[in-house]
Amino acid sequence: MRKLYLVLAALLAAHVALLFVHPSGAQQLDTGAGLDVGIVFDLGGRGDKSFNDGAYLGAERARRELGARVRFIEPGEGSDREAGLRLLAAEGMELVVGVGFIFSDDLTQLAREYPNVRFAGVDYAVALDSIGNAIQPPANLAALKFREEEGSFLVGALAALVGDSKKVGFVGGMDFPLIHKFEVGYRAGVKAVCPDCEVVAQYAGVTPEAFRNPGRGQELALSQYQSGVNVIFHASGSTGLGVFEAARRRGKLAIGVDADQYAEAPGYILTSMVKGVDEAVFDAIKQVADGSFRGGIFQLGLKERGVNYVYDANNRALIPDAVHARVELLRREIIDGKIDVPSVK
Amino acid sequence: MSLINEAIPDPAVAPLSRLSSRVGRATAALLPPLTALLIAAVVGDLLILSFGQSPAAVFKLLLEGTWGNAYGFGQVIYKATTLTFTGLAVAIGIRAGLFNIGAEGQLAMGGFCAALVGLLLPVGTPAVVAIPLCLAGAALGGASVASVPGVLKARFGASEVIVTIMLNFITLAFLNWLIATKLNVAESLHTPEINAGAVARLSSVIDAFRGSAANFVLLVALAAAGYVGWYLFRTRAGYDLRAVGLQPEAAEYGGVKVGSVWLRAMLMSGALAGLGGTNYVLGYKQYYEEGFAAGAGFLGIAVALVGRNHPAGVVVAALLFATLSQGGLAVNAVVPKQMVDVLTAVVIIAVATSVPEVQRLLRSTVRGGAK
Numbered sequence: 001m002r003k004l005y006l007v008l009a010a011l012l013a014a015h016v017a018l019l020f021v022h023p024s025g026a027q028q029l030d031t032g033a034g035l036d037v038g039i040v041f042d043l044g045g046r047g048d049k050s051f052n053d054g055a056y057l058g059a060e061r062a063r064r065e066l067g068a069r070v071r072f073i074e075p076g077e078g079s080d081r082e083a084g085l086r087l088l089a090a091e092g093m094e095l096v097v098g099v100g101f102i103f104s105d106d107l108t109q110l111a112r113e114y115p116n117v118r119f120a121g122v123d124y125a126v127a128l129d130s131i132g133n134a135i136q137p138p139a140n141l142a143a144l145k146f147r148e149e150e151g152s153f154l155v156g157a158l159a160a161l162v163g164d165s166k167k168v169g170f171v172g173g174m175d176f177p178l179i180h181k182f183e184v185g186y187r188a189g190v191k192a193v194c195p196d197c198e199v200v201a202q203y204a205g206v207t208p209e210a211f212r213n214p215g216r217g218q219e220l221a222l223s224q225y226q227s228g229v230n231v232i233f234h235a236s237g238s239t240g241l242g243v244f245e246a247a248r249r250r251g252k253l254a255i256g257v258d259a260d261q262y263a264e265a266p267g268y269i270l271t272s273m274v275k276g277v278d279e280a281v282f283d284a285i286k287q288v289a290d291g292s293f294r295g296g297i298f299q300l301g302l303k304e305r306g307v308n309y310v311y312d313a314n315n316r317a318l319i320p321d322a323v324h325a326r327v328e329l330l331r332r333e334i335i336d337g338k339i340d341v342p343s344v345k
Numbered sequence: 346m347s348l349i350n351e352a353i354p355d356p357a358v359a360p361l362s363r364l365s366s367r368v369g370r371a372t373a374a375l376l377p378p379l380t381a382l383l384i385a386a387v388v389g390d391l392l393i394l395s396f397g398q399s400p401a402a403v404f405k406l407l408l409e410g411t412w413g414n415a416y417g418f419g420q421v422i423y424k425a426t427t428l429t430f431t432g433l434a435v436a437i438g439i440r441a442g443l444f445n446i447g448a449e450g451q452l453a454m455g456g457f458c459a460a461l462v463g464l465l466l467p468v469g470t471p472a473v474v475a476i477p478l479c480l481a482g483a484a485l486g487g488a489s490v491a492s493v494p495g496v497l498k499a500r501f502g503a504s505e506v507i508v509t510i511m512l513n514f515i516t517l518a519f520l521n522w523l524i525a526t527k528l529n530v531a532e533s534l535h536t537p538e539i540n541a542g543a544v545a546r547l548s549s550v551i552d553a554f555r556g557s558a559a560n561f562v563l564l565v566a567l568a569a570a571g572y573v574g575w576y577l578f579r580t581r582a583g584y585d586l587r588a589v590g591l592q593p594e595a596a597e598y599g600g601v602k603v604g605s606v607w608l609r610a611m612l613m614s615g616a617l618a619g620l621g622g623t624n625y626v627l628g629y630k631q632y633y634e635e636g637f638a639a640g641a642g643f644l645g646i647a648v649a650l651v652g653r654n655h656p657a658g659v660v661v662a663a664l665l666f667a668t669l670s671q672g673g674l675a676v677n678a679v680v681p682k683q684m685v686d687v688l689t690a691v692v693i694i695a696v697a698t699s700v701p702e703v704q705r706l707l708r709s710t711v712r713g714g715a716k
Contacts, residue, residue, distance in 0.1 A: 018390035077637075077638055077641060078637040079420070079424070113556070206521075206522055
């Protein structure tokens with residue numbers, strides 16, 4: 001027993017001593033004037049190479065170019081999302097950003113509670129009332145939504161033009177409306193340049209697990225390539241890594257999603273349908289900085305450069321000039337409203 | 346003081362010395378976890394220093410964000426409520442000699458069943474009817490999941506560890522599928538709001554708690570802790586349960602039906618974990634959302650271990666882990682979230698190695714290895 005007391009005393013002394021160590025580089029939470037921005041990440045957090053990292057890049061750019069002070073919170077379990085947003089709002093941030101559709105309810109509620117704080121929701125899901133009309137978010141909340149179907153349309157056209165096959169493939173993650181948008185746009189794009197082409201569309205599952213199942217992705221992709229498909233577009237999170245692996249093994253092509261995924265399988269990635277989460281977050285911060293921020297629902301499509309496809313030194317060799325010209329023509333037509341891209345099945 | 350004296354108090358000692366032996370026993374029980382906590386604190390200091398931050402500042406921030414203001418404290422209470430249920434669930438299992446790793450799935454099923462009852466009840470059902478029905482639904486939901494390992498263990502001696510852990514996957518996949526395909530509101534992963542059965546938040550009575558998720562399911566958790574304490578230490582069935590946990594063969598020889606005790610313990614364990622789901626579903630959001638308390642079931646194991654499988658200890662341990670979890674958010678600005686996760690793990694390891702049962706196990710392993 002006496003030995004235990006001694007250990008206890010020693011530990012206590014060590015703890016107290018360490019408490020007073022003050023490293024020179026220690027960060028002070030400064031609360032002075034300036035642009036304060038808080039960002040709460042979706043589960044998965046930083047390092048997902050798409051969504052959260054996009055928001056991070058946008059915020060970093062705002063830090064560099066606008067001198068914004070940015071705080072990040074990575075929530076754990078369910079109630080942490082609201083707690084994270086609330087913590088930031090209560091600290092008097094100018095702008096609080098929630099990354100991911102899962103924040104929609106919490107953002108709406110907090111925007112009402114903190115009318116002087118501005119909020120932005122990436123991929124915010126607009127709630128519908130009992131007769132199916134969209135409920136407008138509060139005036140201090142910007143709902144940043146992306147027209148993924150428009151970007152998917154262009155990569156669909158690209159897949160059909162480059163693929164040299166009457167069959168093109170699609171692998172979705174979870175079988176639900178958010179991902180159906182990608183499939184529907186992609187189908188429309190294929191049909192626009194090749195009316196008699198067939199689109200083989202498959203989903204990895206019906207639960208969120210379907211976004212984290214590379215094995216299943218590879219299985220689906222291999223069977224599609226086997227059936228004569230030459231290009232597959234995936235919208236399936238890390239399940240897509242399996243699609244890339246299949247492309248590598250079969251020497252076929254795949255199309256990435258959200259961010260430029262060329263580096264995942266160099267030479268086998270035809271292009272990527274990119275979502276400008278970084279741009280959207282940066283713009284929101286910039287608007288707060290110059291006072292032009294306003295709430296409402298913002299649909300970011302090709303016109304707003306909210307979605308796009310990658311065409312750079314890496315993949316130029318895979319896309320003939322004539323094909324690129326034709327896809328660019330389609331882009332013009334969508335922006336000018338000559339082509340109406342569907343978004344629901 | 347030796348372990349034997351702790352376990353079997355001598356009935357012949359005088360009242361006064363009995364009191365002093367009680368105090369002694371309490372110190373003896375408290376010293377090891379206290380040492381463990383200090384070890385964790387020192388490791389925490391070093392971790393914080395490794396990120397180039399000042400330990401005093403970070404710990405201050407952590408305390409301010411949790412016990413330092415009413416909102417933070419409300420969040421701690423909220424998180425501790427769920428953890429109390431899962432901790433009790435694991436503890437009652439361990440008392441019966443069963444290791445229930447299925448609290449995660451039982452918790453989710455409990456929350457789902459509570460939401461289901463709330464959705465089926467007509468709008469305007471009075472709270473006195475609706476809340477007990479929802480609570481009963483949650484308990485039944487959790488118990489029904491736990492009944493599978495319970496029956497398999499009682500009838501065939503199947504390892505409850507393997508059955509419960511595998512059932513987690515089945516239960517969660519089944520619920521996710523239901524939510525994703527049948528019951529969700531468009532573009533979300535949650536059910537519609539329940540019609541009846543909502544439990545008021547603490548902020549409706551004490552305004553300072555405004556905004557925090559703390560709610561009156563807390564009282565259910567405390568009542569559950571009280572009940573488990575009374576059941577384990579004041580009833581014959583509880584005595585049987587503990588006897589089975591200590592030495593099943595001896596209990597059987599003494600006339601206890603070991604199989605039915607195991608089944609009963611498993612059902613109670615599942616019901617407690619299932620009730621944990623009501624904290625979110627009835628008290629916080631009024632809907633079931635996929636992954637609403639991810640990890641709380643597994644953390645319940647740590648809560649039970651640190652709480653020495655005693656209801657009072659479980660409540661204290663739940664508060665400790667809830668503080669770490671909420672504090673993690675508060676210090677997220679200066680140190681990565683993973684630091685608090687590591688700190689939680691250090692607490693678990695440090696406390697676990699100070700628990701006599703684990704020490705005995707470790708010692709016998711070392712001895713076995715030396716042979």
